[in-house]
Amino acid sequence: MNRIKVKAALSAKEPREDIQINGWVRTKRDGKGFAFVEINDGSCLSNIQAIVDEGLPGWDDMPRVGTGAAVSIDGELVESPGKGQKWEVRAKALRLIGEADQESYPLQKKRHSDEFLRSIAHLRPRTNKFGAMFRIRSEAAYAVHKFFRDRDFRYVHSPIITGSDCEGAGEMFRVTTHDPAQPGAQSYEKDFFGKEAALTVSGQLTAEIFATSLGDVYTFGPTFRAENSNTPRHAAEFWMIEPEMSFCDIHGNMDLGEQFLKYLVRHLREHCAEDMALFAQWVDKTLDATLDSIENDTFVRLPYTEAIEILLKNAKTKKGKDRFEFPVEWGIDLQTEHERFLTEQHFKKPVIVFDYPKDIKAFYMRMNDDGKTVAAMDVLVPRVGEIIGGSQREERLDVLQARIQEMGLPEEEYWWYMDLRRFGTVPHAGFGMGFERLLMMVTGVTNIRDVIPCPRTPRHLEF
Amino acid sequence: MNRIKVKAALSAKEPREDIQINGWVRTKRDGKGFAFVEINDGSCLSNIQAIVDEGLPGWDDMPRVGTGAAVSIDGELVESPGKGQKWEVRAKALRLIGEADQESYPLQKKRHSDEFLRSIAHLRPRTNKFGAMFRIRSEAAYAVHKFFRDRDFRYVHSPIITGSDCEGAGEMFRVTTHDPAQPGAQSYEKDFFGKEAALTVSGQLTAEIFATSLGDVYTFGPTFRAENSNTPRHAAEFWMIEPEMSFCDIHGNMDLGEQFLKYLVRHLREHCAEDMALFAQWVDKTLDATLDSIENDTFVRLPYTEAIEILLKNAKTKKGKDRFEFPVEWGIDLQTEHERFLTEQHFKKPVIVFDYPKDIKAFYMRMNDDGKTVAAMDVLVPRVGEIIGGSQREERLDVLQARIQEMGLPEEEYWWYMDLRRFGTVPHAGFGMGFERLLMMVTGVTNIRDVIPCPRTPRHLEF
Numbered sequence: 001m002n003r004i005k006v007k008a009a010l011s012a013k014e015p016r017e018d019i020q021i022n023g024w025v026r027t028k029r030d031g032k033g034f035a036f037v038e039i040n041d042g043s044c045l046s047n048i049q050a051i052v053d054e055g056l057p058g059w060d061d062m063p064r065v066g067t068g069a070a071v072s073i074d075g076e077l078v079e080s081p082g083k084g085q086k087w088e089v090r091a092k093a094l095r096l097i098g099e100a101d102q103e104s105y106p107l108q109k110k111r112h113s114d115e116f117l118r119s120i121a122h123l124r125p126r127t128n129k130f131g132a133m134f135r136i137r138s139e140a141a142y143a144v145h146k147f148f149r150d151r152d153f154r155y156v157h158s159p160i161i162t163g164s165d166c167e168g169a170g171e172m173f174r175v176t177t178h179d180p181a182q183p184g185a186q187s188y189e190k191d192f193f194g195k196e197a198a199l200t201v202s203g204q205l206t207a208e209i210f211a212t213s214l215g216d217v218y219t220f221g222p223t224f225r226a227e228n229s230n231t232p233r234h235a236a237e238f239w240m241i242e243p244e245m246s247f248c249d250i251h252g253n254m255d256l257g258e259q260f261l262k263y264l265v266r267h268l269r270e271h272c273a274e275d276m277a278l279f280a281q282w283v284d285k286t287l288d289a290t291l292d293s294i295e296n297d298t299f300v301r302l303p304y305t306e307a308i309e310i311l312l313k314n315a316k317t318k319k320g321k322d323r324f325e326f327p328v329e330w331g332i333d334l335q336t337e338h339e340r341f342l343t344e345q346h347f348k349k350p351v352i353v354f355d356y357p358k359d360i361k362a363f364y365m366r367m368n369d370d371g372k373t374v375a376a377m378d379v380l381v382p383r384v385g386e387i388i389g390g391s392q393r394e395e396r397l398d399v400l401q402a403r404i405q406e407m408g409l410p411e412e413e414y415w416w417y418m419d420l421r422r423f424g425t426v427p428h429a430g431f432g433m434g435f436e437r438l439l440m441m442v443t444g445v446t447n448i449r450d451v452i453p454c455p456r457t458p459r460h461l462e463f
Numbered sequence: 464m465n466r467i468k469v470k471a472a473l474s475a476k477e478p479r480e481d482i483q484i485n486g487w488v489r490t491k492r493d494g495k496g497f498a499f500v501e502i503n504d505g506s507c508l509s510n511i512q513a514i515v516d517e518g519l520p521g522w523d524d525m526p527r528v529g530t531g532a533a534v535s536i537d538g539e540l541v542e543s544p545g546k547g548q549k550w551e552v553r554a555k556a557l558r559l560i561g562e563a564d565q566e567s568y569p570l571q572k573k574r575h576s577d578e579f580l581r582s583i584a585h586l587r588p589r590t591n592k593f594g595a596m597f598r599i600r601s602e603a604a605y606a607v608h609k610f611f612r613d614r615d616f617r618y619v620h621s622p623i624i625t626g627s628d629c630e631g632a633g634e635m636f637r638v639t640t641h642d643p644a645q646p647g648a649q650s651y652e653k654d655f656f657g658k659e660a661a662l663t664v665s666g667q668l669t670a671e672i673f674a675t676s677l678g679d680v681y682t683f684g685p686t687f688r689a690e691n692s693n694t695p696r697h698a699a700e701f702w703m704i705e706p707e708m709s710f711c712d713i714h715g716n717m718d719l720g721e722q723f724l725k726y727l728v729r730h731l732r733e734h735c736a737e738d739m740a741l742f743a744q745w746v747d748k749t750l751d752a753t754l755d756s757i758e759n760d761t762f763v764r765l766p767y768t769e770a771i772e773i774l775l776k777n778a779k780t781k782k783g784k785d786r787f788e789f790p791v792e793w794g795i796d797l798q799t800e801h802e803r804f805l806t807e808q809h810f811k812k813p814v815i816v817f818d819y820p821k822d823i824k825a826f827y828m829r830m831n832d833d834g835k836t837v838a839a840m841d842v843l844v845p846r847v848g849e850i851i852g853g854s855q856r857e858e859r860l861d862v863l864q865a866r867i868q869e870m871g872l873p874e875e876e877y878w879w880y881m882d883l884r885r886f887g888t889v890p891h892a893g894f895g896m897g898f899e900r901l902l903m904m905v906t907g908v909t910n911i912r913d914v915i916p917c918p919r920t921p922r923h924l925e926f
Contacts, residue, residue: 003710005615005678022710024887042677043615070887072710098858098888105886122879123886125676134677138617145608152468152506154601159917160623160685161636161700163924173638173655175662177689180641183648192636192689192699193924199638206917206926213588214505214597215468222623222684226640226655236655237624247466247485247535395561416585416926423568423586424487424533425561454622454669461626461656463669463879
């Protein structure tokens with residue numbers, strides 16, 4: 001018998017004798033002298049139907065073949081007379097491999113809430129929705145690598161444990177071999193690394209090392225925030241993609257961001273059509289329109305100053321009410337409501353806002369000639385808001401030093417980062433994209449816990 | 464001007480007018496009324512040579528164009544009359560973008576020791592050797608993803624922060640928002656996750672969740688060991704690849720391991736020929752022979768018990784001396800000297816040892832019918848020793864429970880792992896391969912610090 005996966009069986013070109021299908025039972029229906037068994041093996045969303053006739057080898061086990069049971073079926077792949085399926089399996093023998101007790105198995109045919117499924121994250125990929133989600137997640141990761149490799153970018157594994165708290169983005173987790181539950185202070189001098197250590201919040205500074213040696217590079221790895229906020233958009237552990245390009249300015253950076261998003265959407269629609277359709281049908285009816293826009297519309301490129309003007313002009317609704325909760329003026333960081341107004345209502349397509357006030361942005365962003373703004377950019381998409389944030393980096397040693405001093409950062413910590421400017425400095429630029437944000441964008445799922453295999457949030461560390 | 468990368472220029476099919484080359488100067492030689500400038504942009508190992516004639520725009524900056532300086536050259540791509548290079552650039556203009564002070568720039572033309580280069584890990588990818596290394600690392604990661612995707616495996620991001628210390632492999636780092644340097648005990652109840660948290664040592668248990676739902680899966684992510692050992696083969700942070708297959712036994716697992724190694728070697732030899740040649744020439748003269756063997760020889764499959772017999776027969780050298788430092792008897796864990804004898808001297812090719820004594824292996828490995836051995840396997844390759852370790856997993860709930868009790872492990876911690884056996888259990892198998900070990904294997908580099916962008920070892924947390 002030749003084992004084939006359900007995906008291969010369902011896309012067969014012709015009937016086949018002597019195949020073996022291994023998988024888990026999704027449903028079983030008993031007929032007169034036979035049973036229909038729907039089998040899924042995780043290779044695709046669809047099940048394959050097997051017809052098992054009474055008296056076949058294994059028939060005696062049929063009472064124990066219920067939802068969730070693992071079975072192996074030998075048979076023929078034949079054209080299905082039924083609707084909605086081209087192929088089915090006519091069984092010659094069935095083996096029950098692993099039973100699933102119908103009283104205690106948590107995944108019965110009824111629909112389960114996302115909350116409940118989070119409590120059984122070890123079983124939820126066996127459902128249609130989460131099976132589809134994690135197949136899409138896998139393919140999206142592949143598409144990221146393929147996009148960059150096709151463009152001759154090199155993949156860099158930036159370190160996860162870091163000794164610098166100068167990455168400049170949010171609260172960090174400590175990494176230690178000391179036990180804080182022990183009484184008495186324990187010195188970092190005696191810790192594993194001989195100094196304070198933390199989990200990285202960004203691979204950017206490392207990416208800059210490699211951009212200024214290998215040219216175009218990217219990181220794609222886990223990053224961490226110890227922020228004690230329980231929101232649907234924040235997780236303590238998430239994956240981030242950070243390209244970095246030498247000999248590149250803010251405009252090249254915007255080009256890359258736009259191409260990247262278009263590529264990912266196109267790739268996933270092509271390679272995950274069946275799984276994507278589940279989300280368009282059951283999770284977000286506007287999903288296809290959003291993805292059409294990302295794929296086909298030219299992204300608006302909007303200086304921050306003009307964005308503020310637009311927001312000010314639209315501060316009141318037609319009915320004269322305040323449109324925004326947070327007041328708008330030049331110098332503010334855009335709030336989600338502002339971003340969503342620009343991309344969803346004003347332009348109705350993706351918008352790249354650039355040249356932000358220096359005071360709301362990080363020290364490493366390149367100072368513009370106006371002395372007031374830096375060459376930062378955020379890509380905003382409908383429904384999601386900010387999906388990409390990046391900048392051209394300050395490549396001028398003296399300007400960077402002045403910024404570090406101005407912001408009161410510990411200059412000595414940056415010695416190697418300065419060296420990149422001291423020796424053969426070049427204009428360079430890059431951005432970061434949260435991988436989970438991307439998955440929320442392409443599926444319409446609104447809770448980050450539902451796009452991560454084992455999500456980590458405050459007080460949640462199961463599985 | 465159209466910027467092209469050095470790699471593209473050197474593989475041009477025909478001459479081109481109006482190109483721009485951006486990169487860093489590796490060497491400059493002054494002639495009479497002109498200068499040769501060798502430029503590297505990280506896109507490949509080779510430099511491209513530019514001829515800059517006296518009086519061209521930018522010529523006045525030439526005294527400041529030294530090793531390490533960043534330059535941009537406009538010119539024509541023309542056939543080179545020189546030896547060893549097909550193309551060169553005849554400059555029309557040169558711009559000095561970033562100077563590198565020749566007194567203080569650490570990377571001068573002379574050869575530097577690996578030790579020294581580790582102290583400037585932010586600059587070492589600008590050398591030939593480390594540029595080649597990190598291009599190979601990038602391509603190897605791509606090859607890993609491509610191998611699995613071509614075979615319909617799904618990529619799973621297993622969690623980095625874990626609440627279970629039951630992954631069963633070595634010392635773990637703690638993850639906390641407490642500060643152990645503070646006096647007084649701090650309770651884990653009040654920590655970020657409300658319980659003890661650690662950095663993962665393996666994604667296997669998570670991979671089993673997804674193998675028993677999506678079918679064939681793999682993880683590829685960072686893993687951590689807090690072992691305070693300073694050896695050339697150990698790092699505190701390293702990347703690991705862990706495939707896991709449902710409906711698969713130890714033999715299918717061995718097949719996959721062998722195919723995987725052959726594929727990776729073949730892929731890298733094809734796609735990184737120039738970079739690999741550097742290591743074969745300068746780092747390890749036996750490299751090509753080793754890689755030939757991995758690529759072309761059928762791996763020996765050797766039960767542990769037979770391996771012990773072979774070692775016992777060869778316990779003495781021809782001259783009657785003890786061959787091994789560690790005594791051999793049935794039940795021992797094989798030492799590196801034993802593994803290397805089998806693969807380098809006895810068989811002279813890769814060897815897969817399988818069916819190890821249960822007492823030296825982890826609780827989750829499948830018990831064989833003999834009651835003494837488990838379905839574990841290690842792949843040994845010449846010069847490197849163990850490159851892959853894996854097993855068929857215990858899929859029988861009662862046998863697994865008995866093992867967990869026998870080994871005194873906290874059964875309640877494994878409730879979800881047990882569930883995978885409780886509901887639709889299936890035979891499944893997988894293995895782990897250290898990504899850095901692979902890189903050491905394909906380059907001949909013997910210190911793990913030299914295959915990682917920013918290595919983490921005891922008391923080393925720079926960059």
